[in-house]
């Protein structure tokens with residue numbers, strides 16, 4: 034803008050009493066006060082349309098509600114906290130057969146079938162992550178031994194830490210779906226089960242551009258431990274197109290039984306192949322990381338190879354390229370999840386500060402009184 038431009042529009046007439054050059058009187062004389070109607074008023078001072086205020090308030094409240102809902106939905110996602118209950122019930126013939134079968138179940142078509150890993154093949158699996166403290170340490174140990182593994186990720190954590198999901202894929206490991214909030218699929222309605230699965234696929238698509246065909250229900254363990262309600266949940270997983278990956282060897286590392294016990298329970302006997310269940314999230318995983326290092330050292334001495342779940346079964350990878358729409362939706366979901374977490378984090382600090390100030394004020398007045 035040049036000085037010429039400034040002069041194009043003459044300034045509004047300044048009343049004599051406001052013009053600093055016109056006089057030095059500090060107060061205008063009451064008699065010469067101009068009427069409000071003729072006062073030149075800047076546009077910004079005009080009261081805005083009150084409907085605009087209500088609209089902004091409604092949008093603001095909606096955003097706050099959305100952030101609280103999204104963050105509240107995933108709050109308390111902790112991972113395994115209790116052992117799978119013993120399967121002491123009356124199973125159908127199909128479930129009875131599945132309990133005696135292999136750890137990877139295909140319930141998608143016809144009669145249920147299951148598969149075992151090949152001999153001297155181990156498929157290490159890590160549930161409940163990714164976790165910023167422990168997943169990188171697990172990945173470092175796997176890399177040190179040239180081992181591949183499968184990560185049954187929780188979608189809300191993928192949304193929170195997409196870079197960890199990308200690292201898992203970049204280092205040649207496989208991703209599986211472990212629901213969005215670590216929901217117990219044996220006890221949720223069908224719509225929630227489908228939401229948990231599809232949100233996780235969106236989060237994976239946003240983070241890595243991939244979908245997965247493998248799923249592991251939270252709170253599952255070996256086939257022998259499948260309960261009747263869990264079996265129903267697994268059938269629903271299959272109806273959504275997933276292979277259900279359970280485990281042969283459950284280390285129960287989430288209970289922190291000690292590095293020795295974790296390592297011992299992860300070793301298959303007599304050269305058998307096995308899927309091994311461990312966790313890379315849900316608390317202090319130091320014992321898991323140490324146990325993993327020990328297991329891989331022992332197994333490589335026995336001629337084992339450590340591969341992904343589909344690799345252990347001689348199947349093609351579980352990864353499928355997500356379409357552009359899902360990748361976009363996933364990117365938005367992941368950004369919204371992180372924004373919601375940041376917002377509620379900030380909100381709790383504001384509430385904390387307000388509480389502290391109130392307390393300080395009360396104390397101040399109590400001292401004065």
Ligand SMILES: [Zn+2]
Nearest residue numbers: 113160161251
């Ligand atoms: Zn889990």
